[in-house]
Amino acid sequence: MASDVPALLSHRVPDLGALELLIAVARHGSLGRAARDVGISQPAASSRIRSMERQLGLALLDRSPRGSRLTDAGALVTDWARRVVEAAEAFDAGAQALRDRRDSRLRVAASMTIAEYLLPGWLIALRAERPDTAVSLLAGNSAAVARRLLTGEADLGFVEGLSVPEGLDGTVIAHDRLVVVVAPSHAWARRRTPLTPQELAGTPLILREHGSGTRQVLDAALAVHGGLAQPLLELSSTTAVKGAAESGAGPCVLSELALGEELSSRRLVKIPIAGVRLRRQLRAVWPSGHRPTGPARDLLSLTQSGRSGD
Numbered sequence: 001m002a003s004d005v006p007a008l009l010s011h012r013v014p015d016l017g018a019l020e021l022l023i024a025v026a027r028h029g030s031l032g033r034a035a036r037d038v039g040i041s042q043p044a045a046s047s048r049i050r051s052m053e054r055q056l057g058l059a060l061l062d063r064s065p066r067g068s069r070l071t072d073a074g075a076l077v078t079d080w081a082r083r084v085v086e087a088a089e090a091f092d093a094g095a096q097a098l099r100d101r102r103d104s105r106l107r108v109a110a111s112m113t114i115a116e117y118l119l120p121g122w123l124i125a126l127r128a129e130r131p132d133t134a135v136s137l138l139a140g141n142s143a144a145v146a147r148r149l150l151t152g153e154a155d156l157g158f159v160e161g162l163s164v165p166e167g168l169d170g171t172v173i174a175h176d177r178l179v180v181v182v183a184p185s186h187a188w189a190r191r192r193t194p195l196t197p198q199e200l201a202g203t204p205l206i207l208r209e210h211g212s213g214t215r216q217v218l219d220a221a222l223a224v225h226g227g228l229a230q231p232l233l234e235l236s237s238t239t240a241v242k243g244a245a246e247s248g249a250g251p252c253v254l255s256e257l258a259l260g261e262e263l264s265s266r267r268l269v270k271i272p273i274a275g276v277r278l279r280r281q282l283r284a285v286w287p288s289g290h291r292p293t294g295p296a297r298d299l300l301s302l303t304q305s306g307r308s309g310d
Contacts, residue, residue, distance in 0.1 A: 143211035160213025245300035
């Protein structure tokens with residue numbers, strides 16, 4: 001029994017290249033000149049016309065030593081072909097306009113450490129490649145980054161947590177280590193042995209807020225050692241945490257990326273810790289099933305070109 005499902009239009013209608021060739025034949029009255037016009041050889045042009053005639057079941061050209069002339073059917077098909085090609089040109093122009101609009105801006109959401117210490121260099125490199133793209137950066141904790149991606153407020157995100165947030169896809173772009181630091185006046189700065197996980201867990205710390213990647217990693221690492229004590233302070237930015245620790249308020253745990261200046265000037269002192277792994281993966285993330293395109297794809301490529309090892 002014959003199928004009620006119609007054949008796909010693409011199987012019944014010649015492709016754009018064949019239609020453009022037919023229009024060129026009508027314009028030049030010569031298959032050879034039409035072939036040169038569209039950039040193919042005359043044998044290839046002749047083969048394409050014959051293939052189109054077989055596909056349509058119509059004779060389109062009368063061929064003679066004096067040239068090629070459209071048949072009546074060929075003239076009618078050429079008129080239709082012009083409309084199809086014009087529609088395709090409008091389609092292409094519209095798609096290009098959408099790409100131009102997409103490429104004119106890039107909205108990036110990043111967790112605090114990445115936003116402050118890694119993204120500036122990547123964005124400078126991106127500007128060299130795409131000087132006409134306007135970039136906006138929204139900084140927040142990893143949970144806020146995920147929300148902005150899922151609500152369409154950002155095109156690409158960067159997070160520091162233990163895993164890819166639900167509803168997002170991602171790739172590892174770098175690795176980072178959390179370190180314990182105190183002011184030089186703190187008693188831990190004079191100790192000769194590494195901290196134990198139990199000591200760290202049992203000490204009130206200056207902490208980042210829930211939802212930050214730093215807090216997620218620290219919570220998970222110390223969960224098997226009794227969990228974190230009640231925080232001494234809970235602050236929403238890395239800068240605030242460092243400032244509180246420098247003032248002598250107490251110990252804190254932060255990304256090593258964020259502490260270069262403070263450690264080199266000894267405004268803060270790094271305290272060794274044994275028996276617990278405080279490393280984490282830094283990720284680029286985007287909504288599931290929507291791989292980055294345009295400027296977002298280029299920025300992702302820049303982050304991966306300089307990716308550090310584990």
